[in-house]
Amino acid sequence: MLNSEPDFAGFSALAHSSHRSPSPTATAAAASSSRPSSGARRVRVARPADPAAPATPPALAPDSLACSLWLGAQAVAAVLGGRSLDAGLALFANGPATARAAAQDAAYGALRRYGAGDFILGRLLQTPLSQAEVRALLLVSLYRLETWPEAPHTVVDQAVSAAGAFAGGAFRGLVNGVLRNYLRQREDLLRAAAADPVATHWHPDWWLARLQRAYPEAWLQIIAAGNSAPPMCLRVNRRRTTRAEYAQRLAEAGIAARPVAEDGLLLERPMPIDAVPGFAEGLVSVQDAGAQRAAELLAPAAGARVLDVCSAPGGKTAHLLERQSLDLLALDVQPARLRRVGETLARLGLTAKTHLADASQAVVDQSGTPAPAGWWDGVPFDAILVDAPCSASGVVRRHPDAKWLRRAGDLRGFVHTQAAILDVVWPLLAVGGKLLYATCSIFPEENGAQIDAFVCRHGDAERVAEERLLPQAEHDGFYYALLRKTA
Numbered sequence: 001m002l003n004s005e006p007d008f009a010g011f012s013a014l015a016h017s018s019h020r021s022p023s024p025t026a027t028a029a030a031a032s033s034s035r036p037s038s039g040a041r042r043v044r045v046a047r048p049a050d051p052a053a054p055a056t057p058p059a060l061a062p063d064s065l066a067c068s069l070w071l072g073a074q075a076v077a078a079v080l081g082g083r084s085l086d087a088g089l090a091l092f093a094n095g096p097a098t099a100r101a102a103a104q105d106a107a108y109g110a111l112r113r114y115g116a117g118d119f120i121l122g123r124l125l126q127t128p129l130s131q132a133e134v135r136a137l138l139l140v141s142l143y144r145l146e147t148w149p150e151a152p153h154t155v156v157d158q159a160v161s162a163a164g165a166f167a168g169g170a171f172r173g174l175v176n177g178v179l180r181n182y183l184r185q186r187e188d189l190l191r192a193a194a195a196d197p198v199a200t201h202w203h204p205d206w207w208l209a210r211l212q213r214a215y216p217e218a219w220l221q222i223i224a225a226g227n228s229a230p231p232m233c234l235r236v237n238r239r240r241t242t243r244a245e246y247a248q249r250l251a252e253a254g255i256a257a258r259p260v261a262e263d264g265l266l267l268e269r270p271m272p273i274d275a276v277p278g279f280a281e282g283l284v285s286v287q288d289a290g291a292q293r294a295a296e297l298l299a300p301a302a303g304a305r306v307l308d309v310c311s312a313p314g315g316k317t318a319h320l321l322e323r324q325s326l327d328l329l330a331l332d333v334q335p336a337r338l339r340r341v342g343e344t345l346a347r348l349g350l351t352a353k354t355h356l357a358d359a360s361q362a363v364v365d366q367s368g369t370p371a372p373a374g375w376w377d378g379v380p381f382d383a384i385l386v387d388a389p390c391s392a393s394g395v396v397r398r399h400p401d402a403k404w405l406r407r408a409g410d411l412r413g414f415v416h417t418q419a420a421i422l423d424v425v426w427p428l429l430a431v432g433g434k435l436l437y438a439t440c441s442i443f444p445e446e447n448g449a450q451i452d453a454f455v456c457r458h459g460d461a462e463r464v465a466e467e468r469l470l471p472q473a474e475h476d477g478f479y480y481a482l483l484r485k486t487a
């Protein structure tokens, strides 16, 4: 996978929370209405993609553009059907290697700019399309036409060939007509799109409004960062090598990189993870430089008893353990994701206890004190990391599906869960101990406002440090608050 980001889990967290991505039924309802205003715009289809769609397109040459467009459309159709992009990309994980990178690029590109693609299709289609795959094929083809404009008619021909692999070729004419109309009307369409905020900025309008309110000076830069392709950053495993040694190894392999954060190397160009030297041997992990701040900020002492509350897939757990010998308990509420913590630690040669638990749930004991159900042995922790489930609004360039599947109302659920987790684990911290609260969100409700409310509820909590990282060239958007227990 290109530039995989094992550290991120926000979208998956959402998809598995009670605030789920839109179900096929919900999207079908949206599609059957007339075209919504930009205020309501989000992914919408009448018929979701077939979850069992074949990984290999029938009758398309594996090294053809048509094959890449077909595969990319499968992934986008999965998102139009309410699933995550990761789930969509998994559909062609075993597809032809020659087409996978371009297909992945097409899927990411089409979803990053979905606001524009949706607007343009709204102008070019007389009625909403009933086939998710065909709509998705048009979106990836528009992306391709915009970003590789040198051979527009080749793109159209290849898109028509790809359409031949859907529904017995019934949509070849439609795909041909829509794309050729697009080429003919391109300037008018782009002029009209420029007057539409969602089509211009490629974010839903409720999201834009929130960013404008929170960041009146910086929102355009945040949007631009969110619409760009993300950087690829490695984290060097201190237990196995040094950053200088590993940088040398990269240089010998002709891979340009420069140091970032305390353990990071930012690659000049993203590359497939299986081509990263020493990855399988655990010399490095892929982790955004902003995410690497967690271990730097919490910095538990050698031998400390540490609780990592929302640990999967284990990026920050591993970083903590690479930097210090710790007695660490890693929790997560999702079994499949918790298994990935074990895999991450095994690859890196690290050990920790792992436990499946919902950290937002407490039971009240006989003295009336709430305590976590079943997993705490009663000994306080010296340090706690709460890398909370959140909207993932700081990492949309890695997960562009999130901004279209998310609704404004989802935030309330995240804020509620974050507060519940904080309240359950705070009593487990030793006096003088530190708790680091982290999100990959840039929405204030999940960040500073959450911690303001927490400090009001807990008189023994002192805020000792706070960092707001906005997404930019070097790193994604993160929020950190370091709290100390005073009594």
Ligand SMILES: C[S@@+](CC[C@H](N)C(=O)[O-])C[C@H]1O[C@@H](n2cnc3c(N)ncnc32)[C@H](O)[C@@H]1O
Residues within 6 Å of the ligand: 006, 007, 008, 009, 010, 013, 309, 310, 311, 312, 313, 314, 315, 316, 317, 331, 332, 333, 334, 337, 357, 358, 359, 360, 361, 387, 388, 389, 390, 417, 421
């Ligand atoms: C942002 S991700 C964590 C990323 C991880 N710390 C890393 O660095 O790789 C949030 C995680 O919280 C987990 N989670 C969500 N609600 C939870 C809960 N109530 N209790 C425990 N874990 C929870 C999700 O399953 C998800 O894996």
